[in-house]
Amino acid sequence: MEEKAKLSLLTLCNHCDNPPCVRVCPTQATFSRDDGIVLMDFHRCIGCRFCMAGCPYGARSFNYHNPRNFLNEDELSHDFPTREKGVVEKCEFCAHLLDQGERPACVEAAEGVLYFGDLNDPESEVRKVLRDRYSLVRKPKLGTEPQVYYLI
Ligand code: SF4
Numbered sequence: 001m002e003e004k005a006k007l008s009l010l011t012l013c014n015h016c017d018n019p020p021c022v023r024v025c026p027t028q029a030t031f032s033r034d035d036g037i038v039l040m041d042f043h044r045c046i047g048c049r050f051c052m053a054g055c056p057y058g059a060r061s062f063n064y065h066n067p068r069n070f071l072n073e074d075e076l077s078h079d080f081p082t083r084e085k086g087v088v089e090k091c092e093f094c095a096h097l098l099d100q101g102e103r104p105a106c107v108e109a110a111e112g113v114l115y116f117g118d119l120n121d122p123e124s125e126v127r128k129v130l131r132d133r134y135s136l137v138r139k140p141k142l143g144t145e146p147q148v149y150y151l152i
């Protein structure tokens with residue numbers, strides 16, 4: 001128990017099925033895609049930070065500075081809209097990679113520790129893992145219906 005209390009865990013966006021961040025956004029800059037991924041349209045974001053207050057998981061952060069100033073030219077992705085100062089960021093499950101048939105970068109880097117897939121498909125790898133292992137979601141009583149599961 002003591003060992004588990006010291007574990008480091010990813011606390012990424014849960015891509016909730018009932019996302020309060022989406023409900024409070026006045027410009028629909030954050031929205032749920034048909035496949036359930038909660039996305040950002042950085043060009044519609046006015047930086048009001050209502051979504052940060054609405055998210056009970058601390059999954060969002062505000063760009064106080066231009067994030068691209070902290071990257072080298074060879075680290076920049078020119079396939080993805082430029083993130084700017086004054087907008088809110090969060091995990092988007094690397095939707096731009098998914099659209100090219102690839103997996104999210106964290107899943108790719110985690111060497112079999114993280115799983116990603118369609119939870120509605122009973123034959124998907126992620127659904128099979130959830131059938132075989134115990135899992136939990138963060139703050140289930142809030143009714144946000146998180147879609148990120150932690151295997152225990
Ligand atoms: S974890 Fe927070 S930011 Fe992500 S969908 Fe849920 S409420 Fe929104």
Ligand code: SF4
Binds near residue numbers: 028046
């Ligand atoms: S900061 Fe942007 S995404 Fe968040 S609520 Fe305001 S307009 Fe919507």
